[in-house]
Amino acid sequence: MTTDPDTTLMTLRAEVCALHAELLRWGLVAWTSGNVSARVPGRDLMVIKPSGLSYDDLTPESMIVTDLHGTVVDGSHKPSSDTAAHAYVYRNMPEVGGVVHTHSPYATAWSAVGQPIPCAITAMGDEFGDDIPVGPFALIGDHSIGEGIVATLKGHRSPAVLMRQHGVFTIGKDAKAAVKAAVMCEDVARTVHLARQLGPVTRLEADAIDRLYDRYQNVYGQQKPSTDGVTA
Numbered sequence: 178m179t180t181d182p183d184t185t186l187m188t189l190r191a192e193v194c195a196l197h198a199e200l201l202r203w204g205l206v207a208w209t210s211g212n213v214s215a216r217v218p219g220r221d222l223m224v225i226k227p228s229g230l231s232y233d234d235l236t237p238e239s240m241i242v243t244d245l246h247g248t249v250v251d252g253s254h255k256p257s258s259d260t261a262a263h264a265y266v267y268r269n270m271p272e273v274g275g276v277v278h279t280h281s282p283y284a285t286a287w288s289a290v291g292q293p294i295p296c297a298i299t300a301m302g303d304e305f306g307d308d309i310p311v312g313p314f315a316l317i318g319d320h321s322i323g324e325g326i327v328a329t330l331k332g333h334r335s336p337a338v339l340m341r342q343h344g345v346f347t348i349g350k351d352a353k354a355a356v357k358a359a360v361m362c363e364d365v366a367r368t369v370h371l372a373r374q375l376g377p378v379t380r381l382e383a384d385a386i387d388r389l390y391d392r393y394q395n396v397y398g399q400q401k402p403s404t405d406g407v408t409a
């Protein structure tokens with residue numbers, strides 16, 4: 178069974194549009210900031226939010242299709258001003274199918290002080306498998322943000338990076354996974370921040386992080402049943 182490329186694009190436009198509502202629902206964005214994109218499977222294209230449109234005005238039809246250098250292929254608006262960063266990630270991380278960017282407040286506060294979020298709670302071990310790292314400071318406008326994201330996340334378990342004094346970029350196998358990572362990043366950024374108001378925060382032992390990460394990724398993945406005695 179083959180899927181008509183136009184049908185795939187229509188479906189992706191609808192998915193990417195709907196995922197923007199999740200950014201609002203979880204309190205990750207203000208005004209028109211933030212954006213979601215998805216790679217078009219099997220083609221050197223992506224679907225991304227238009228620039229400057231109110232979240233209320235986003236429709237599947239208003240989503241922009243660009244090539245992986247950010248050139249518009251289909252769409253009647255300008256693409257997001259972060260398009261170059263998303264495109265760079267897709268060009269350099271072939272396993273990535275979705276990218277999200279937000280200035281969600283707690284995570285962005287950590288980025289403002291340039292501190293990684295320590296892997297101090299089990300939810301972080303599950304989802305991020307490590308500290309959430311800080312990427313370099315980079316100005317918008319060329320591929321330097323994308324370079325910083327890829328340099329930080331390539332080979333790292335965390336699907337989220339705190340770009341210094343800017344905000345959060347997350348990646349995933351698809352756009353929904355990248356949105357989930359953005360939601361979870363803000364959630365743990367808030368919790369670990371609150372914890373630090375109460376006292377010193379201790380990173381989990383590396384072995385515990387490994388076990389949490391392996392179990393969680395296997396529960397949600399497909400392969401190998403747990404044989405190491407870790408109970409679900």
Ligand SMILES: [Zn+2]
Pocket residue numbers: 278279280343344
């Ligand atoms: Zn930004």
